[in-house]
Structure formats: C-alpha cells, structure tokens
Amino acid sequence: MSEAGIDSVRLLNAGEDSGNWxxxxxxxxxxxxxxxxxxxxGTVGELGLAWYSDMDTARGQEATPLVMDGKLFLTTAWSKVKAFDAATGEPLWDYDPEVPGExxxxACCDVVNRGLAAWGDHLFLGTLDGRLVKLERDTGKVVWEKVTVDQDASYTVTGAPRIIDGKVLIGNGGAEFGVRGYIAAYDANDGDELWRFYTVPGKPDxxxxxxxxxxxxxxxxxxWKLGGGGTVWDSMAYDPELDLLYFGVGNGSPWNRAYRSPGEDGTGEGDNLYLSSIVAVRPDTGEYVWHYQTTPGETWDYTATQHIILADITIDGEERQVLMQAPKNGFFYVIDRATGEFxxxxxxxxxxxxxxxDEDGRPIFNAAARVDKTGEPALVMPGPLGGHNWHPMAFHPDEGLVYIPAFEAATxxxxxxDWKPDTARGFNVGFDLGAGDLPPDLGIRREVYGTVRGKLMAWDPVKQEARWEVEYPGPWNGGLLATGGGLVFQGNSSSEFNAFDASSGEKLWSFGAQTGIVAPPITYTVNGEQYVAVLAGWGGAYAITADGELVNDAKPVQNISRLLVFKIGGTAELPEQPELARLPLDPPPSRASAEVIALGKQKYARYCAVCHAPAAVGSTVLPDLRRSATIANASAFTAVVHDGILKDNGMASFAGSLSKEEIDAIREYIIKRANEDKAIEPSGRVATR
Structure with missing residues (x-):
C-alpha cells in the first residue's frame, strides 16, 4: 500500500482530512x-470557474466525485469512470465497463451512477448491469469484477458502494420490475461475497x-412469487463507535399491496417488513440489530432509501446519538441510532x-388514501417521486440544520x-399509470405543472420545523453541500449553481450552468487552494418523465453533461450554450378506433411512460415519440419495439411482453397524442429532441 492508500484509519478520520473527499x-x-x-x-462573490470537462454521456449525472491527494475521480451515466488532475482538469484516465445498451x-430512473468507493490504492464501482468492479486508482486498470445480481432478472446497480474494514457494501435496484432486494458485503481483496442480507422474506422454506x-x-x-421488492438502491451510513451499518430499504413489488400481500378479502394486509424501513446491522457479519419502518404496508412507492445522516444533537437537554432521514413519505424522522427508538x-x-x-412512531393512516384497501382512485400527496428523492441532504453542525432538497407533487x-405481473418488461406496480394523464389543453398542463414546486429547506431537527426556505420554479433540484465558510451550495433545475447563507438562506452567488444540476457538490483543496466541484447534467426519474417544455416554469431544460470546478479568482468560461434541436410535430392523421387507442394508452402507460413520459409528452433527455418519424411507419416502429434493432442504444425488444398488435396500438395512441398537441402547439414553441 502506498502512502496515499485508503485504510480504516484514514476512513475513520475522514472528518479531519478536510483537503480530500x-x-x-x-x-x-x-x-x-x-x-x-x-x-x-465574504469571498464567495469572487468564485469563478477554474476548469470544466465535458462528459461523453448525455444522460442524467448524479455522481459525487472523490478526491484523493490531488486527483479527482468520478462516475458518469452508463457507469463510466473518469480521473482528472483536481487542480488543472487534465484527464488522467477513463474506464468504460461497456454496459449492454439494452x-x-x-432502470426505472435513467442510466445513472452515484459514485465510487476507495480502499487501498483501488476504486470500486457498481455497474448498471450489476457488476462490482475493482480498478487500480492510478491507471483505471481492472483488477477483478464480480456479478452481484441475477442478470436474467431486472436488477440494476446505481448507488455508490461503501467500504468498512475491507468489506465492500453494495445494494441494488429493480423493485418496480419484480425482484427481491438485498444488500451484500464483498471482500475488497478478492471479491468473494462475505454475507447477504435480504430485506424481504423469500419462500416459506x-x-x-x-x-x-x-x-x-x-x-x-x-x-414471494412477485419478488417482494425492498431493494437497497442508495443510502447507507456507519457509526464506528456503535459498530452499526445503517441502510434504507425501498418500495414493495408491486406497489399495490392488494396484489403483493392480499388478505382474505382481497385487499392489502400486513406491514410487509422490511419495506420502507431503516435497518441497522453488524457490518462484519450482516447480523440484524434493529429496524424502524417509516411506512408500514407501503403502497405508494414511499421508499426509505433516501439519504441518512448521523449526528449528535441535544434534545430536551440531553445529547442524543441520532439518525435523521427525510424519506419519500413527507415526514422528517429523528431516530435513536443505538436502539432504533423513535x-x-x-x-x-x-x-x-x-x-x-403517533407516540410510538407509527403513522395514523388517512383511510381514503389507502387505495390498496378501498380499491378506489385517490389523489395522494406526495406522489411516487416523494417529498424528497435520492438527492443528498447536508447537515451543518454549527447551525444545527439539515438542508433538504424537497418538492411538492401529488399523484x-x-x-x-385484473392486473397481471410481467417479469420480462414494464412496471409491476398494480396501478393504472395512465389514469392521471393530463388533458391536451396546454393551459391546463401549465397550471398543473405550476403546482409542482421545489424548495431548499433549512430544517431544525430538534424543533422539527423549517428555519428558512428558498422556493424554486420547478422540482428535481440538486443535492447539498454545507461548509465551514457559512455556505450551502446547490444546483437546480433552473440551470443554476448557487451558494446561500447557511443561516438565513440569502443567495450570495450564482453561476449559469446551461443545464439542470441534480448531483451534489463537493469541496477540497490542492496546494492550499479551495475548490468546489459539481457534476452537471439534467436527468433522472423526473427529468425523463416530465413534459420537457413545462418542467421548469415553462422553460425547457436540456442535458449538457460536464464537470464544473470553481475556485476564488477562476477565469475559465463555458462555450456558448447550444439551442435545443427543433423537430416538428408532423404526425400522420389519427384514424384508429377508440378501442385500439384505449389499448395503446394502457400499454404505453405500463411499458413506455417510464422513459418517454406519461401521455407521450416527451422529455428533453430521451426521444420525444410524438416527433419520431417511426410513428408514420408501422414496420419501422415494430422493428424498434418488437425486434429491438436499437437495443445497443438502450431500446431493447419488448417482444416477450407485447404482441405486434399491442405495439401497433401504442403507435396509434402516440399518433393521436401527437395530433392533439400539434393542434395546440404555439408557433415557435421550442421542440424537444
């Protein structure tokens, strides 16, 4: 191991290593x-761009870079890895795991990756197709790779691994598609699996x-026949004093508990542990210690995989060792991290x-929202994107505040x-995903999108209230960084990178990033000079499923993926921002019967909306099908959707899930939607790609 090697001592003392991340x-x-x-x-006003680097993946960028001894390492979409000189931006090496496009x-939520782990002189990466890869830190050369999931099932890996005493910890995603979740530990030396903790029960035996x-x-x-769900796709934290690893557990598979865990009357039954729970285990063995379930019997995709923060805070005059989380369900939780006590x-x-x-930490349910019991539609707040999604929070110990990238959106x-599971393709949720589609009236769409708000919240976890808030015109704003300079940094969906006063929320500095930022920033030093870095690039679950032209106060947000690095007195400049491509709405006439179009709408909602947006409105990240030339050619459309001729681009075959008749019904539905929108589209409106 070299002097720069990362070991347990260095990880345990990372808080004192302010120059690195x-x-x-x-x-x-x-x-x-x-x-x-x-x-x-006092100095943030002098912050300028030091250097930038364009990425070669025009998809969502969600990674937290690592910085060690003057070098910066990051992951991009499609699980690629890049290394740079942290002061100059000189590229050092890159690695492409060549994840199959199909x-x-x-992936429910874009082909993203959230980062790396470091141990010794090596980096560890989880790839979208479920591999754990060990790389030489100096060269990017592969040392070994291990498959961590059943690659025949719909598992993915998007989260960053963590390492505790030479054990690489990694979870997975895929609950929407019918898998059984778990977290596992692997030996950093040889990749052998050391233990596996399943989050939901399997067959009775x-x-x-x-x-x-x-x-x-x-x-x-x-x-067990439907997988159960409960994937551990993001959050982890570790308390070395208590020797406890904490992780968050995801949603059920399917979402609708009436199908996943039905009682004798056919409605949903049971708490369904350990869905939507925070779980504490021993990192050496995976031994269960305690759990706290945030949403018993979850049925709304209310994951507890959101960011977990550990801190010691004074409550009622007593210092408490706490765990804090703002999961999707809209409540901010403070839990005793030693015992799991609410x-x-x-x-x-x-x-x-x-x-x-209630006083025991159990929710008091609103009966009307329990759609798995009533069987009736309901408008529920928050929706499946939650009140807070994967975007990391930050905690400022001097202010005693947690900064939350929150938003409001109902569904x-x-x-x-008569829902039936499909383990091959498509969302397995048990809900009619097309039921909430907006009408074609542009005014109504604008009005509805205007009710979807984002905000940066400074939350007092002791008083359980907001000290201050910053309102944004749209949701899906970036992760947070808090600093000893009294600052909070955050990018947003308005294509800005901002610095705020950590105490008051006053905006002190802003940079036009040319693209939405969802990733969290970091800061580090090289030769005594402080840098602030953030990976920019619009994407992720909301970005690929929202109307690309109404997502942010009726202003389109495009993807320009690049790393941005700032320092005091930086003078670098970005190139001129390109315009979004303009493609016409020029569909053939809609002549299909109402029955065919209704079938197409149903199948589109289940199989297509997750990438191409509900109601075929089109995002700015993936192709807008209303504007695709293939909808005018039934054979071409079938070749893409049924035959999979574009599988290397990410569009795999749906032949195992959809008949050719159903595929053509989807095409007819898109044609109808394109004609509706062509009739109302204002002249000169910016079209999506």
Whole structure:
C-alpha cells in the first residue's frame, strides 16, 4: 500500500482530512459538511470557474466525485469512470465497463451512477448491469469484477458502494420490475461475497434467519412469487463507535399491496417488513440489530432509501446519538441510532396519506388514501417521486440544520383491475399509470405543472420545523453541500449553481450552468487552494418523465453533461450554450378506433411512460415519440419495439411482453397524442429532441 492508500484509519478520520473527499458523504456519518472556509460568505462573490470537462454521456449525472491527494475521480451515466488532475482538469484516465445498451430498460430512473468507493490504492464501482468492479486508482486498470445480481432478472446497480474494514457494501435496484432486494458485503481483496442480507422474506422454506421469520409474519398470500421488492438502491451510513451499518430499504413489488400481500378479502394486509424501513446491522457479519419502518404496508412507492445522516444533537437537554432521514413519505424522522427508538417526526412538506405519527412512531393512516384497501382512485400527496428523492441532504453542525432538497407533487393512484405481473418488461406496480394523464389543453398542463414546486429547506431537527426556505420554479433540484465558510451550495433545475447563507438562506452567488444540476457538490483543496466541484447534467426519474417544455416554469431544460470546478479568482468560461434541436410535430392523421387507442394508452402507460413520459409528452433527455418519424411507419416502429434493432442504444425488444398488435396500438395512441398537441402547439414553441 502506498502512502496515499485508503485504510480504516484514514476512513475513520475522514472528518479531519478536510483537503480530500475520500468517501461518498465525506465521512461515515454522511453529513456532507466540510470545515473548509477559504470560500466563505465574504469571498464567495469572487468564485469563478477554474476548469470544466465535458462528459461523453448525455444522460442524467448524479455522481459525487472523490478526491484523493490531488486527483479527482468520478462516475458518469452508463457507469463510466473518469480521473482528472483536481487542480488543472487534465484527464488522467477513463474506464468504460461497456454496459449492454439494452440494460437501460431495467432502470426505472435513467442510466445513472452515484459514485465510487476507495480502499487501498483501488476504486470500486457498481455497474448498471450489476457488476462490482475493482480498478487500480492510478491507471483505471481492472483488477477483478464480480456479478452481484441475477442478470436474467431486472436488477440494476446505481448507488455508490461503501467500504468498512475491507468489506465492500453494495445494494441494488429493480423493485418496480419484480425482484427481491438485498444488500451484500464483498471482500475488497478478492471479491468473494462475505454475507447477504435480504430485506424481504423469500419462500416459506427459505426464511431460516430469525429476522426473516419475523418479517414473513407481516406478509400474506404468495408474496414471494412477485419478488417482494425492498431493494437497497442508495443510502447507507456507519457509526464506528456503535459498530452499526445503517441502510434504507425501498418500495414493495408491486406497489399495490392488494396484489403483493392480499388478505382474505382481497385487499392489502400486513406491514410487509422490511419495506420502507431503516435497518441497522453488524457490518462484519450482516447480523440484524434493529429496524424502524417509516411506512408500514407501503403502497405508494414511499421508499426509505433516501439519504441518512448521523449526528449528535441535544434534545430536551440531553445529547442524543441520532439518525435523521427525510424519506419519500413527507415526514422528517429523528431516530435513536443505538436502539432504533423513535424520537420525533413531523411533515416537512404537505401530505395527505397520514394524519400524523403517533407516540410510538407509527403513522395514523388517512383511510381514503389507502387505495390498496378501498380499491378506489385517490389523489395522494406526495406522489411516487416523494417529498424528497435520492438527492443528498447536508447537515451543518454549527447551525444545527439539515438542508433538504424537497418538492411538492401529488399523484392519482388508480388501482388497476385484473392486473397481471410481467417479469420480462414494464412496471409491476398494480396501478393504472395512465389514469392521471393530463388533458391536451396546454393551459391546463401549465397550471398543473405550476403546482409542482421545489424548495431548499433549512430544517431544525430538534424543533422539527423549517428555519428558512428558498422556493424554486420547478422540482428535481440538486443535492447539498454545507461548509465551514457559512455556505450551502446547490444546483437546480433552473440551470443554476448557487451558494446561500447557511443561516438565513440569502443567495450570495450564482453561476449559469446551461443545464439542470441534480448531483451534489463537493469541496477540497490542492496546494492550499479551495475548490468546489459539481457534476452537471439534467436527468433522472423526473427529468425523463416530465413534459420537457413545462418542467421548469415553462422553460425547457436540456442535458449538457460536464464537470464544473470553481475556485476564488477562476477565469475559465463555458462555450456558448447550444439551442435545443427543433423537430416538428408532423404526425400522420389519427384514424384508429377508440378501442385500439384505449389499448395503446394502457400499454404505453405500463411499458413506455417510464422513459418517454406519461401521455407521450416527451422529455428533453430521451426521444420525444410524438416527433419520431417511426410513428408514420408501422414496420419501422415494430422493428424498434418488437425486434429491438436499437437495443445497443438502450431500446431493447419488448417482444416477450407485447404482441405486434399491442405495439401497433401504442403507435396509434402516440399518433393521436401527437395530433392533439400539434393542434395546440404555439408557433415557435421550442421542440424537444
């Protein structure tokens, strides 16, 4: 091991290593706070672009870079890795794991990757197709790779690994497509699997562990046939004093509990552990210690995989070791991290699925929102994107505040009658995903999009209230960084990168990034000079499913993927921003019957909307099918959707899930939608790509 090697001592003391950023959340506590203060409230106005580097992947960019001893390492979309001189931006090496393009249809939320882990002189990467790869840090050369999932199932890996005492920890995604979730530990030396912790029970004869036996009692029916869900696709944190690893567990598969875990009356039954839970285990063995379930019997895609922060805070005069999380369900939780004891929870955004949280930490359900029990549609707040998604929060210990990238968006959950699972392709959620489609009237669409708001919240976890808020014209704003300079940094969907006063929320500095930023920033030093870096590039779940022209106060947001690095006195400039490509709305006439179009709408909602947006409105990240030449040619459309001629580009064959007749019905539905929108599209409106 060289002097620059990362070992347990260096990871345990990462908080004192202010010049580097050696693990995903900077420290095991995942606070994303840096004590660096050269860039502060007085000097931030002098912050300028030091260097930038364009990425070769025009998809969502969600990674947190690592910085070690003057070198910066990051992942991009499609699980690629790049290394740079952290001061000059000189490219050092790059690595492409060559993820098969058709893997994209297994990813619910874009072909993103959130980062790397470091150990010794090596980096560790989870690829979209489920491999764990060990790379030489100096060269990018592959040392070994291990498959961590069943690649015949719809598993993906998008989260950053963590490493504790030479054990590489990694989870997976895919609950929407019918898989069983788990987290596993691998030996950093040889890649051997050391333990695996399943988050939901399997077949009755497979639940040998006591924690799985206990979980099985909270499920009913033949739940294992549908996978169960519960994937561990993002958050982890570690307390070395307590020797506890914490991770968040995702949603059920399917979402609708009435199909996943039905009672005798056919409606949803049971808490379905350990879905939507925070779980604590021993990192050496994977031994279960405790859990806290944020949403018992979840049915709305209310994951608890959102960012987990550990901190010591004073509550009622007593210093408490706490774990804090703002999961999708809209409540901010403070939990005793030693025992899992519930301390407090309050809603940080408006929500209507629960009337509150009782003294035991259990939600008091709003019966009308329990669509798995009523079988009736309901408008529920928040929707499946949550009140806070994957975007990391930050904690400022001096201010005692947690900064949350929150947003407000409701969704109609309409239970689908006679729903059948499809383990090959398509969302397995048990709801009619087309039930909430907006009408073609542009005014109504603008009005509805105007109700979807984003905000940066400074949350007091002791008082359980916001100290200040910054309103944004749109949701899906970036992750957070807090610093000893009294600053909070965040990018947003308005294509800005901003610095705020950590105490008041006053905007102190802004940079026009030319693209939406969803990734979190970091900061580091080289030769005594402080840098702030952020990976820019619009994408992710909301970006690929929202109307690309109404997503941000009726202003289109495009993807220009690049790394931006700033320092005091930086003088670099970005090239001129390109315009979005203009493609005409020029569909053939809509002549199909109402029955065919209704069938196409149903199949589109289940199989196409996740990438090409509900109601075929088109995003700015992926092709807008209303404007595609293939809809005018039935043979060409079938060749793409049925035969998979574009599988290398990410458009795999749906032949195992859709008949040619159903595929043509989808085409006819898109034609109808294109004609509706052509009739209302203003002259000169910017078209999506």
């Amino acid at each position: 050696i693990t995903h959340g900077r420290t095991y506590s995942e606070q994303r706070f840096s004590p660096l203060s050269q860039v502060n409230q 893997t994209a249809v297994k 497979e639940n040998d562990a006591e924690y799985l036996k206990a979980a099985a009692e909270t499920w009913s029916g033949e739940y 301390i407090s929870a309050e809603d940080y955004i408006p929500q209507n699925w629960a009337e509150g949280i 109609i959950y309409a239970p689908e009658a």
